[in-house]
Amino acid sequence: MANSASPPEFNSLRRLPATPEAGGIRTTRLQEAAYNAQLAAGLPISNLARAVLIKENGIINFHHCASYIHAVQQMEWFAAAFRTYTGPVTVVGGKGGSHASAVDRRIKIGTDSRYNVSQCEQACLHELAHIVTPDYGPGQELREPPRGRGSRKGHHHAWRVNFVLIVRKTLGKQAALLLRYEFDQWGLPTSK
Numbered sequence: 001m002a003n004s005a006s007p008p009e010f011n012s013l014r015r016l017p018a019t020p021e022a023g024g025i026r027t028t029r030l031q032e033a034a035y036n037a038q039l040a041a042g043l044p045i046s047n048l049a050r051a052v053l054i055k056e057n058g059i060i061n062f063h064h065c066a067s068y069i070h071a072v073q074q075m076e077w078f079a080a081a082f083r084t085y086t087g088p089v090t091v092v093g094g095k096g097g098s099h100a101s102a103v104d105r106r107i108k109i110g111t112d113s114r115y116n117v118s119q120c121e122q123a124c125l126h127e128l129a130h131i132v133t134p135d136y137g138p139g140q141e142l143r144e145p146p147r148g149r150g151s152r153k154g155h156h157h158a159w160r161v162n163f164v165l166i167v168r169k170t171l172g173k174q175a176a177l178l179l180r181y182e183f184d185q186w187g188l189p190t191s192k
């Protein structure tokens with residue numbers, strides 16, 4: 001489970017993009033941990049991403065992110081796992097970090113996430129996991145405190161489980177195992 005197999009792109013990423021989803025609100029320790037774990041997992045790049053997330057003039061156009069996300073949504077396993085979420089989400093671009101609104105069924109893949117294919121694919125999958133994991137669980141109860149030290153800012157257990165599933169189906173079993181391992185290391189277990 002060592003990370004010696006991390007793709008070279010990750011070596012240049014010394015720190016994570018600043019609070020991509022907090023929208024100006026300070027990140028919590030556990031929210032930060034979710035990004036760190038994802039980075040540490042050194043996830044591979046899928047063939048779909050290599051084919052679809054094409055760089056033009058040094059950056060991937062957000063329309064390609066939309067194509068990628070919609071393609072994932074149309075996969076058989078996705079429909080089986082997330083049947084009420086197969087309608088294509090709205091994908092927008094813009095400067096800065098990435099963000100998802102499950103309520104509006106809208107994903108922003110910001111410029112920070114579009115300079116390399118690996119980061120871009122991970123942002124698409126990360127945000128898609130937010131779409132299929134609203135912060136309110138069954139019975140409309142909040143899955144975690146909305147702020148404060150206990151908050152993972154949406155990176156709660158239900159999100160992690162769905163993200164790991166999405167990673168397993170798109171990036172493979174080994175990638176999912178690495179991600180689970182790193183979530184665990186960062187204090188964000190994915191077991192029941």
Ligand SMILES: [Zn+2]
Pocket residue numbers: 021126127130154155
């Ligand atoms: Zn997130």
